[in-house]
Amino acid sequence: MVNARQAIEAQSDGGKLLMSDVYQRIREDIIMGRLEAGRKLRIEELKAEYGTGASPLREALSLLIPEGFVDRLENRGFRVSGVTLTDFDDLLDMRCWSESRALRRSIERGGKEWEGEIVLALYWFSQAFPDHDAHDDRASERRRLHKTFHMALIAECGSPMLMELCSRLFDRNDRYRSLVNFAATAERNHVAEHEQIVEAVLRRDADAAVSALAEHYGKLRRQIEPILTP
Amino acid sequence: MVNARQAIEAQSDGGKLLMSDVYQRIREDIIMGRLEAGRKLRIEELKAEYGTGASPLREALSLLIPEGFVDRLENRGFRVSGVTLTDFDDLLDMRCWSESRALRRSIERGGKEWEGEIVLALYWFSQAFPDHDAHDDRASERRRLHKTFHMALIAECGSPMLMELCSRLFDRNDRYRSLVNFAATAERNHVAEHEQIVEAVLRRDADAAVSALAEHYGKLRRQIEPILTP
DNA sequence: TGGCGTCATTTTATCGACAAAACTGCCATT
DNA sequence: AATGGCAGTTTTGTCGATAAAATGACGCCA
Numbered sequence: 001m002v003n004a005r006q007a008i009e010a011q012s013d014g015g016k017l018l019m020s021d022v023y024q025r026i027r028e029d030i031i032m033g034r035l036e037a038g039r040k041l042r043i044e045e046l047k048a049e050y051g052t053g054a055s056p057l058r059e060a061l062s063l064l065i066p067e068g069f070v071d072r073l074e075n076r077g078f079r080v081s082g083v084t085l086t087d088f089d090d091l092l093d094m095r096c097w098s099e100s101r102a103l104r105r106s107i108e109r110g111g112k113e114w115e116g117e118i119v120l121a122l123y124w125f126s127q128a129f130p131d132h133d134a135h136d137d138r139a140s141e142r143r144r145l146h147k148t149f150h151m152a153l154i155a156e157c158g159s160p161m162l163m164e165l166c167s168r169l170f171d172r173n174d175r176y177r178s179l180v181n182f183a184a185t186a187e188r189n190h191v192a193e194h195e196q197i198v199e200a201v202l203r204r205d206a207d208a209a210v211s212a213l214a215e216h217y218g219k220l221r222r223q224i225e226p227i228l229t230p
Numbered sequence: 231m232v233n234a235r236q237a238i239e240a241q242s243d244g245g246k247l248l249m250s251d252v253y254q255r256i257r258e259d260i261i262m263g264r265l266e267a268g269r270k271l272r273i274e275e276l277k278a279e280y281g282t283g284a285s286p287l288r289e290a291l292s293l294l295i296p297e298g299f300v301d302r303l304e305n306r307g308f309r310v311s312g313v314t315l316t317d318f319d320d321l322l323d324m325r326c327w328s329e330s331r332a333l334r335r336s337i338e339r340g341g342k343e344w345e346g347e348i349v350l351a352l353y354w355f356s357q358a359f360p361d362h363d364a365h366d367d368r369a370s371e372r373r374r375l376h377k378t379f380h381m382a383l384i385a386e387c388g389s390p391m392l393m394e395l396c397s398r399l400f401d402r403n404d405r406y407r408s409l410v411n412f413a414a415t416a417e418r419n420h421v422a423e424h425e426q427i428v429e430a431v432l433r434r435d436a437d438a439a440v441s442a443l444a445e446h447y448g449k450l451r452r453q454i455e456p457i458l459t460p
Numbered sequence: 461t462g463g464c465g466t467c468a469t470t471t472t473a474t475c476g477a478c479a480a481a482a483c484t485g486c487c488a489t490t
Numbered sequence: 491a492a493t494g495g496c497a498g499t500t501t502t503g504t505c506g507a508t509a510a511a512a513t514g515a516c517g518c519c520a
Contacts, residue, residue: 016304016305016511017304017305017473018473018474019473019474020304042500042501042502043501043502043503044500044501052474052475053473053474053475053476054474054475054476054502054503055285055288055473055474055475056473056474056475058285058289058503059288059289059292059473060292062289062290062292062293063292063293063295063296065293066293066296066297067296074246074247074250075246075247075480075481075482075501075502075503076481076482076501076502077482077501077502077503090389090390090391090392091391093389094389094391094392094395097331101327159320159323159324160320161320161321161324162320162324165324165395246481247503248503248504249503249504272470272471272472273471273472273473274470274471282504282505283503283504283505283506284472284473284504284505284506285503285504285505286503286504288473289503305471305472305473305510305511305512306471306472306511306512307471307472307473307512461520462519462520463518463519463520464517464518464519464520465516465517465518465519466515466516466517466518467514467515467516467517468513468514468515468516469512469513469514469515470511470512470513470514471510471511471512471513472509472510472511472512473508473509473510473511474507474508474509474510475506475507475508475509476505476506476507476508477504477505477506477507478503478504478505478506479502479503479504479505480501480502480503480504481500481501481502481503482499482500482501482502483498483499483500483501484497484498484499484500485496485497485498485499486495486496486497486498487494487495487496487497488493488494488495488496489492489493489494489495490491490492490493490494
């Protein structure tokens with residue numbers, strides 16, 4: 001769970017705060033599965049791992065608690081929050097209806113430049129994809145492009161709160177994505193799935209777009225199920 | 231055997247950690263408007279006010295950031311996040327559709343004991359209300375009973391995440407509620423508004439319940455508007 | 461008057477230290 | 491063999507001190 005750091009550090013913008021840096025690194029490490037679910041987060045260990053003192057660490061972990069990535073027990077420290085099939089199903093349901101709403105409103109409100117952003121984001125994502133590679137920074141970059149695409153879809157929904165909700169749910173979902181191994185992922189044709197959504201969006205066919213999106217999100221469910229049922 | 235420790239834990243919520251206590255106090259102070267929007271939160275001031283060191287304070291404030299109650303600027307400290315009409319409208323919209331969903335699902339799934347909880351919560355709320363009083367602890371108690379009632383309505387939606395979302399939105403909304411003075415509040419017949427919702431719920435009339443709920447939430451909009459338009 | 465650099469003061473972010481709590485391994489007792 | 495203390499070790503939560511950054515005051519000069 002260590003050395004893919006430079007890329008993320010470089011991207012962390014303006015962060016003269018030691019704490020912001022460690023926050024983003026821990027967050028990404030949890031999302032990418034480098035810090036596995038349920039793992040104890042001992043302050044001394046993290047100090048060595050992330051090269052900082054206890055105060056920035058504790059602040060960073062505190063930020064991650066309301067986001068649902070970290071749990072805390074009184075006098076028993078921090079740990080990475082768990083992943084369960086029940087939680088995933090809840091998440092999937094939340095995502096389907098909140099993004100559906102956001103997508104419908106974007107389709108109503110979005111103009112040509114919105115369409116352009118989507119097409120562009122899809123292009124970059126599809127470029128990144130064939131080059132599949134389980135190596136950490138590649139995976140991080142792919143995740144970034146994937147998120148950029150999905151956020152572009154709903155960018156014109158007109159509600160900052162709804163955008164933030166979708167963003168948070170997306171990141172929580174990526175914890176589950178990182179659980180499926182790469183072979184399984186390669187079975188799906190991700191680019192085609194996304195193209196299908198875009199095609200419906202460009203036709204301004206909200207119903208088709210929403211159902212393609214739901215279908216897209218639902219596919220991970222079938223990959224996750226065998227992993228989380230013991 | 232009930233030992234003393236459990237009793238204390240049960241009585242003081244989140245008990246032994248100094249930080250949990252200060253977290254809840256600051257949170258409530260922001261929601262109730264005792265810490266007004268935009269106000270600078272200097273650590274030294276807070277140390278005196280809440281009687282603790284810098285570390286618990288910074289952790290508590292960090293928890294409040296993702297919840298949207300506190301903003302942070304690099305090397306410029308913390309401040310209470312702002313309230314605007316735009317933000318309120320976004321919030322109102324989010325609340326209407328997320329609680330509508332939660333309420334519909336509760337009406338589908340909830341049983342007799344769910345109905346009982348609602349009736350009970352309404353009873354306690356209506357008891358607390360006529361005794362109106364702008365005094366702080368009364369206001370806090372009324373807020374608590376009001377929230378208990380609304381959470382009881384959606385308690386059977388079956389989605390922990392949706393419940394948490396509604397809970398967070400409710401608390402953010404209460405910041406706006408605390409802006410309207412008590413005279414204005416007294417003009418409304420709060421108990422009647424809530425009874426109307428309950429009546430529709432007990433008839434299992436989801437459409438009527440949802441629209442009564444939306445109507446209820448919308449009423450604050452008219453009270454807020456003159457306050458936030460300068 | 462009004463903009464600008466400089467210096468002193470305040471405020472922030474971080475570190476190291478310490479008391480209290482939790483965990484661990486061991487031994488005696490049943 | 492299992493249970494229940496008991497001491498030693500780790501780990502947590504909090505405090506005070508300190509360097510870096512921001513803020514504010516003041517005088518200088520156009």
